[in-house]
Every structure is written in structure tokens, then in C-alpha cells.
Amino acid sequence: MDYKTLAQETAQEILGYNQDTSGWKVVKTSKKITVSSKASKRFHGNLYRVEGIIPESTTKLSEFLYKPENRVTWDKSLKVYNMVHKIDSDTFICHTITQSFAMGSISPRDFIDLVYFKHCEGNMDIISSNSVDFPAYPPSSNYIRGYNHACGYICSPLKENPAHSKLVMFVQTEMKGKLSPSIIEATMPSNLISFILNAKDGIKAHRIPSGHGSHPNGHSSFLKKK
Numbered sequence: 001m002d003y004k005t006l007a008q009e010t011a012q013e014i015l016g017y018n019q020d021t022s023g024w025k026v027v028k029t030s031k032k033i034t035v036s037s038k039a040s041k042r043f044h045g046n047l048y049r050v051e052g053i054i055p056e057s058t059t060k061l062s063e064f065l066y067k068p069e070n071r072v073t074w075d076k077s078l079k080v081y082n083m084v085h086k087i088d089s090d091t092f093i094c095h096t097i098t099q100s101f102a103m104g105s106i107s108p109r110d111f112i113d114l115v116y117f118k119h120c121e122g123n124m125d126i127i128s129s130n131s132v133d134f135p136a137y138p139p140s141s142n143y144i145r146g147y148n149h150a151c152g153y154i155c156s157p158l159k160e161n162p163a164h165s166k167l168v169m170f171v172q173t174e175m176k177g178k179l180s181p182s183i184i185e186a187t188m189p190s191n192l193i194s195f196i197l198n199a200k201d202g203i204k205a206h207r208i209p210s211g212h213g214s215h216p217n218g219h220s221s222f223l224k225k226k
Contacts, residue, residue, distance in 0.1 A: 001132065007091050007116035011128040014152035015120075017047065017170045024049060028189035033196050035189040040172045042149035045181065048188060050169040052196045053158060056203050058165045062125035062155045064203045066117050068094055074202025077101075077195060079108065084137060090117040094129075095137050098146075102187040109146035109175060112137050128152035147174040167196065 024036040033052040040047040054061050064070075071081035080097035087093070097110045113129040120126060131147045139145035149172040158164040171192060175184055 003087055003093070003114055003132065004091060006130065006132065007087075007114050007128065008118070010114070010130040010150045011116055011118045011126045011152065013150040014126055014128045014154065014170055017049070017150075018154050018168055028193065030193050031197065033193045035192050037189075040149065042172055043147075043174045045172065045174060046185065046188070047170065047172040048192055050167075050171070050192045050196060052167050052200075054155075054165045054167050054196075054200055054203065055163075056165055057163055058123055058125060058155045058157050061165045061167065061203060062117070062127060062153075064206065065153055065155070065199065066115070066127050068092070068115075070202070070206055074198050074205065075195065076198050077191060080110075084112075085134065091115070093132065093134055097143060101191060102183060105183060106175065106179060106187065107177070108143055109177075110140075110143040111146050111148055113148055113151075122156065124154060124156040126152060126154055144175075144177040146176050148172070149174065167199075169196070 023038045025038065026034060026036050028035040033050065036049045036051075037046040056064075068081055068083045072078050075081070077099055078096055079099055080095065082095050083092045084095045085093040092115055094113050094115055095110065096113065098108050100106060100108050111131055112134045114132045115127065115129045118126045118128070129148055129151050131149070151171050151173070152169070154168045154170075156166050158166050169192070171188075
């Protein structure tokens with residue numbers, strides 16, 4: 001499989017979602033975070049759009065969200081988040097295992113995702129992910145293997161205050177198993193708001209000292225392009 005091409009196509013798809021303003025329905029608003037949804041074109045389920053403001057620069061926010069090392073320390077929805085194959089400085093494959101959701105009615109899932117970082121004009125960053133087959137990590141009997149159709153974050157400077165960032169997240173997760181769609185629709189918006197709140201807390205706790213804003217894999221060039 002040409003992982004790099006797929007990663008680039010996924011980032012382009014996320015950019016398309018960000019530019020698409022029609023058909024979104026607000027399903028939850030809390031603590032200045034808005035969750036909207038519309039029918040996914042990828043599977044029989046919803047595409048969610050989550051928007052919030054993060055009091056951190058776009059460069060630092062993007063690096064924080066892209067970095068696999070600290071993920072489980074702040075993302076309370078995950079038990080495991082491991083990079084299992086590095087493709088290049090801005091592309092890798094990760095294995096994640098989620099916690100159970102909805103008071104245990106949604107059991108843990110595992111995912112194999114292709115993650116990609118793309119820096120765009122206007123100091124905007126896209127971090128995309130899409131589930132892939134990866135022979136070294138076949139599905140196991142311990143977890144139901146879920147599937148993330150094109151998902152991702154778009155980080156950009158807030159116009160009113162460029163030292164802060166606008167974060168827009170797109171999620172369309174196929175949980176697999178025998179779950180009722182109504183359970184997923186009832187729990188997903190709250191889980192997405194919790195994710196943004198966890199990220200805000202996490203980036204505050206993991207503030208990178210100034211002068212150390214290099215790329216997590218040692219390459220800072222594409223983070224510093226303007």
C-alpha cells in the first residue's frame with residue numbers, strides 16, 4: 001500500500017470538510033466548544049465537526065497534537081497510543097486502544113491509523129488520520145477493531161489573537177461490533193467535547209520551553225515555514 005499517497009489524500013479530504021459549510025447541524029455546545037454533525041459519505045453514520053479555541057500558538061498546538069509520546073497522559077479516552085511504524089518525519093502508523101465508553105456499554109476498541117502532518121499557507125496545519133491495514137498488527141480477539149474514516153485536526157491562528165489557535169476537528173469513526181447507532185449518537189458529542197477539554201489541560205501541563213519547538217522527530221523545518 002502507498003501509505004504516503006493515502007496520507008496526502010486524507011489531508012486533502014479534511015481540508016475539503018473544513019471548507020464545506022453546508023448541511024451541518026449543531027448537536028451540542030458546552031464550554032465554548034461546538035459539535036456539529038452531518039451524514040458521512042464514507043459509511044452509514046455521522047461525520048462530526050468540533051470547534052474550539054486553544055490558548056496556545058498554532059505551531060505548539062500542532063506539535064502537541066501530532067506527538068505520540070505524551071498522548072495517553074492527557075487523552076483520557078485512550079489506554080494505548082503507540083507509533084508502530086515511522087514512514088518519514090511527518091507520517092507514521094499508530095496503534096490505539098480506547099477506554100470503554102458510555103458507562104461500559106461501549107467496550108474498548110483498537111485502531112490502526114495512518115497519521116500525517118501537513119503545513120499549509122497562512123500558518124495553518126492539518127493533522128490527518130485514516131485507518132489502514134498493517135500486516136504487523138492484525139486484528140486480535142482481545143478487542144473489536146474499529147475503523148476511522150478520514151479524521152483530523154485543522155489548527156490555525158485566531159484572527160483576533162494570533163497567539164491563540166482555532167482548532168477544528170473532524171471525526172467519522174465506525175465502531176464496528178453490534179452497537180446501536182443511537183448509543184453512538186448519544187455519547188459521541190460529549191466525548192468529543194471532553195477530548196478538546198483534555199487537550200487544553202494537556203497542553204497547559206506539557207508547555208514546551210521556548211526555544212524547544214522542534215518537530216517531535218527532530219525535524220523543525222516544516223513547522224517553522226511561514
